[in-house]
Amino acid sequence: MGPDPSLAYRTECHEKDESEFRNFESGALFDRVFNTYKLMHTYQTLDFVKQKHLEWANCNYFSMTMMESIDSLDELVDESDPDVDFPNSFHAFQTAEGIRKEHPEKDWFQLVGLIHDIGKIMALHGEPQWAVVGDTFPVGCKFQNSSAFGIYEPQCGLDNVLMSWGHDGNEFAAVTNEHSSCSILEYLYRVMKFNKCTIPEEGLYMIRFHSFYPWHSNGDYxxxxxEKDLQMLPWVKEFNKFDLYTKSTELPDVEHLRPYYQSLIDKYCPGILHW
Incomplete structure (x- = not known):
């Protein structure tokens, strides 16, 4: 698989050495993580993913504000994450604050850090975690094979690739013949579009593909x-360093940060949203 290119982006962490992040071979949380990924790679089939798109694409499950959805992640601990064992809401603010420190002029980027994992609320509405969390991968072709096309054409674009179902960007390519043609419906990406949120395309790309580690960190697929995917790849890589390496058991003061991030929500994703 080769070295992880994101090593170059790793920032200082007060508790863990850089090499300790994303350890899928050992550790206190190994059994939980292993079982989650085993279920994911057993049941995330092409048909399963298509069915999930049909169930979630119309954004008619529930309605709540963006901040309410972040608060709901207080109830969720990501079973696929080998690095943390605390509610996902804290990770949202850790990521956003890391971005805010290095990119103070890009408020939309900070907001992406805050909301990037909100799609995990599907796990609070009936979906098993193996269908919501963890790294994503294309279905319809061999897993992590650098030359297998499966149902896809060369350089067809990730817009036309059907990804495993998850919390961020889940592509729905309506397969009308032996190849794919696109009818893009993604979950959190779809929620942003459905509710007319005004986050720039670079930010939406981060949302769509931040869990696609085989691509942005291993160079697969x-x-x-x-050409658009390759142009957007540096943005996804830039986001990845904050998503991954800001994780720490030193939890942020959410109540202190809330007013600032509410102002960003009011700017880009205001009001009650349909999910």
Missing amino acids: MHLCS
Whole structure:
């Protein structure tokens, strides 16, 4: 698989050495993580993913504000994450604050850090965690094979690739023949579009593909990428360093941070949203 290119982006952490992040081989949480990924790679089939798109694409499950959805993540601990064992809401603020420190002029980028994992609320509405959390991967072709096309055409673009179902960007490519043609419906990405949120395309791309580690950190599936995908890849890599390396058991003061991030929500994703 080769080295992880995101090593170059790793920031200082007060508790863990850089090499200790994303350890899927050992550790206190190994059994939980292993079982989650085993279920994911057993049941995330092409048909399963298509069915999930049909169930969630119309954003008619529930309504709540963006901050309410973040608060709901107080109830969720990500079973696929080998690095943390605390509610996902804290990770949201850790990521956003890391971005705010390094990119103070990009408020939309900070907001992406805050909301990037909100799609995990599906696990609070009936979905098993193996269908919500963890790294994503294309279905319809061999897993992590750098030359297998499966149902796809060379350089067809990630817009046209059907990804495993998860919390961020879940592509729905309506397969009308032996190849794919796109009818894009993603969950959190779809929620942003459905509710007319005004986050720039770079930010939406981060939301869609931040869990696609085989692509942005291992360099796999490049044979499926369009020119647009390659242009957006540096943005996804830049986001990844904050998503991953801001994780710490030193939890942020959420109540102190809440007014600032509410102002960003009011700017880009105001009001009650449909989910």
